[in-house]
Amino acid sequence: MEKELDLTGLYCPTPIMRTREEIDKVQLGDVLKVKADDPAAEEDLKRWASRSGQEIVGIMKEGEVVTVTIRRMR
Amino acid sequence: MSNIEKVQKKKILYVQTSGIDTPERLYAPFILAMTAKAMDLEPAIYFLIKGVTVLKKGAVDSIKLGSFPTVKEVMDQAIKAGVKIYACTQSCEMIGMPKGDLIEGITVAGAATVNDLVLEADGVLYF
Numbered sequence: 001m002e003k004e005l006d007l008t009g010l011y012c013p014t015p016i017m018r019t020r021e022e023i024d025k026v027q028l029g030d031v032l033k034v035k036a037d038d039p040a041a042e043e044d045l046k047r048w049a050s051r052s053g054q055e056i057v058g059i060m061k062e063g064e065v066v067t068v069t070i071r072r073m074r
Numbered sequence: 075m076s077n078i079e080k081v082q083k084k085k086i087l088y089v090q091t092s093g094i095d096t097p098e099r100l101y102a103p104f105i106l107a108m109t110a111k112a113m114d115l116e117p118a119i120y121f122l123i124k125g126v127t128v129l130k131k132g133a134v135d136s137i138k139l140g141s142f143p144t145v146k147e148v149m150d151q152a153i154k155a156g157v158k159i160y161a162c163t164q165s166c167e168m169i170g171m172p173k174g175d176l177i178e179g180i181t182v183a184g185a186a187t188v189n190d191l192v193l194e195a196d197g198v199l200y201f
Contacts, residue, residue: 012184
């Protein structure tokens with residue numbers, strides 16, 4: 001199962017806060033696809049995931065927009 | 075990879091909150107970070123609040139104190155030496171600086187990154 005979260009137009013630290021809320025709504029082992037255009041989002045999401053024990057399974061960039069795929073591990 | 079290379083390098087973080095209005099505060103983080111690199115540490119500088127003014131293209135090209143080289147020269151040396159540079163996105167927003175005005179070769183980051191960098195560093199120094 002895969003859930004998408006569109007965070008374009010939102011800026012630091014909102015993308016992290018929203019991702020934190022939404023990751024709890026996916027099943028363990030499922031993925032959350034987060035789309036953001038905050039230039040801080042990629043670095044912040046990578047660090048947030050690593051710090052909170054979630055797994056980044058993909059990062060895709062299209063212009064200003066980055067899509068980070070996160071697997072819920074805990 | 076040899077056993078020596080496998081050993082995790084110690085991390086040191088410099089947080090620069092001072093901007094171009096206090097030129098005497100701009101050299102130290104770059105000099106210390108380059109020295110840290112030479113000491114086989116892993117240094118990073120996080121530019122926060124007024125600190126981001128230093129990273130604006132052209133902002134420090136002509137800032138020079140005493141017999142020192144320009145801040146720009148020291149910054150370029152630090153980047154070339156492999157010092158990781160971060161710019162706080164919300165600080166840029168606060169002072170009305172578009173992201174496109176930032177110099178190349180740095181990472182734009184935010185609140186989660188600075189918290190994480192402080193926690194993962196073996197030492198943190200604030201300017």
